[in-house]
Amino acid sequence: MSTSGSTTTLEEAVHAALAGVEDPEIHKPITELGMVKGVAVSPEGLAHVGVYLTVAGCPMRDTITKRVTAAVTAVAGITGVEVELDVMSDEQRTELRKGLRGDSADPVIPFAQPGSLTRVYCVASGKGGVGKSSVTVNLAAAMAARGLSVGVVDADIYGHSVPRMLGTTDVPTKVENMIMPPQAHGVKVISIGMFTPGNEAVVWRGPMLHRALQQFLADVYWGDLDVLLLDLPPGTGDIAISTAQLLPSAELLVVTTPQQAAAEVAERAGSIALQTRQRIAGVIENMSWMELPDGSRMEVFGNGGGQTVADSLTTSLGAPVALLGQVPLETRLRECGDAGTPIVLADPGAPAAKALLGIATKLTTRARGLAGMSLNISPVKK
Structure with a gap:
């Protein structure tokens, strides 16, 4: 009797330990997700733990096994751990999806809901080659390092480069109609490049682009994000318009170089806010100068472009648009991006x-409030 009572107590302790094990993709305890199949502890203290994987080819199976093993091994009285992996049935996956996303048949975009507290930034530029993707991934990594929950949508469908810059080659996992995004450096990321073989080109027109962006926002399980960054393609084309429709409260971050020609094009990208009624969070000037060994600066692309864009948008929008910062041109920025860190x-x-x-x-210390929200109203002329 005492042995049975002791075993029962150990099984309860193992269950308690498993409540502290998070699924690496969903970031919720595996006990809460219905992933624990069963627990049995022998009189000698050997724990046998059954765990359901969400899908048969789950890329996180080794990580889950290690986490379960470590948590159970730490329980006093356990002498060994055996983890047996199984796969959820269709019914179990349906219950998991309902628990995470609700019982709605049609997925909704959580960031477009009135109660969303996620701050959404669309990183835009008028032309390519200004370092917009480099700015996006570095801002995302910096925010995640501050302890924020951050996601990145690589919305540059034709010129996707975010996965490489974040150093991930992982592919998303699909559970029911939900897509679990891979993570890199604490940042959740989704990109069309994760769904195309090799370096194959994406040859799509407007409606397909809109649907892809909609799926990235609605079908991906992002969890409770503090910040979502979208790396937009250059210009004011289909994706920029779709983003304004799908995420009306998103704020624009306009990236330019100091070159006046680039600044003029960047102004056009920013002025789309006049038509979409989006707020502009600010302007970022990239490749501002090169710092030479003697301490002097070489202005490779001229100067003043970022401030010119900020001033021009301030005038046209009738609201202050700040120059948030100037990023020097240096080799290390490119090297780190190529290396994936x-x-x-x-x-x-x-x-x-x-x-x-x-x-x-x-961007992460600004106070929340109506200043960051789109009221979708237009001034009335008297």
């Missing part, structure tokens, strides 16, 4: 990293 993490003391960290701080 953003410079704000790999070399936080570098001039470019300091500038990007400063911008991230400004």
Whole structure:
């Protein structure tokens, strides 16, 4: 009797330990997700734990096994752990989806709901080659390093590069109609590049682009995000219009270089806010100068472009648009992007990293309120 009572107590202790094990994709306890199939402890203290995987090819199976093993091993009285993996049935996956997303048949975009507290930034530029994707991934990594829950949508369907810059080759996992996004450096990320073989080109027209963006926002299980960043394609085309329709309260971050020609094009990208009634969070000037060994600065692309864009948008929008920061041009920024570790993490003391960290701080410490929300109203002329 005492042995049976002792075993029961150990099984309860193991269950309690498993409540502290989070699924690496969903970030909720596996006990809460219905992933614990069963627990049995032998009189000798050997724990046998059955765990349901959401799908047969779950890429996180090894991580789950290690987490379960470590948690159960730490229980006093356990002498060994055996983890047996099984796969959820269709009915179990349906219950999991309902528990996470509700019983709605049609997925909704959580960030477009009135009660959403996620701050959404659309990183835009007038032309390509200004470093918009580099800015996006570094801001995301910097925000995640501050302890925020951050997601990135690589909405540049034709020129997707975010997965490489974040150093991930993982593919999303599909559970029912939900897509679990991979993570890198604490950032959840989704990109069309995760669904295309090799380096295959994406040849789509407007309606398909709109549907892809809608799926990225509605079908992906993002969880409770503090910040969502969208890396938009350059210009004011289909994706920019779709983003305004799907995320009316999103704020624009306009990226430009100091070059006046680039600044003029960036103004057009920012002025789309006049038609979409979106708020502009600010302007970021990239490649502002190159710091030389003697301490002087070489202004490779001229100067003043970022401030010109901020001033012009302030005038046209009738509301202040700030120049959030100037990011120097340096080799380390490119090297870190190619290596898959953003410079704000790999070399936080570098001039470019300091500038990007400063911008991230400004964007994450602003007070919430109606100033950051789209009221979707137009002034009435008397």
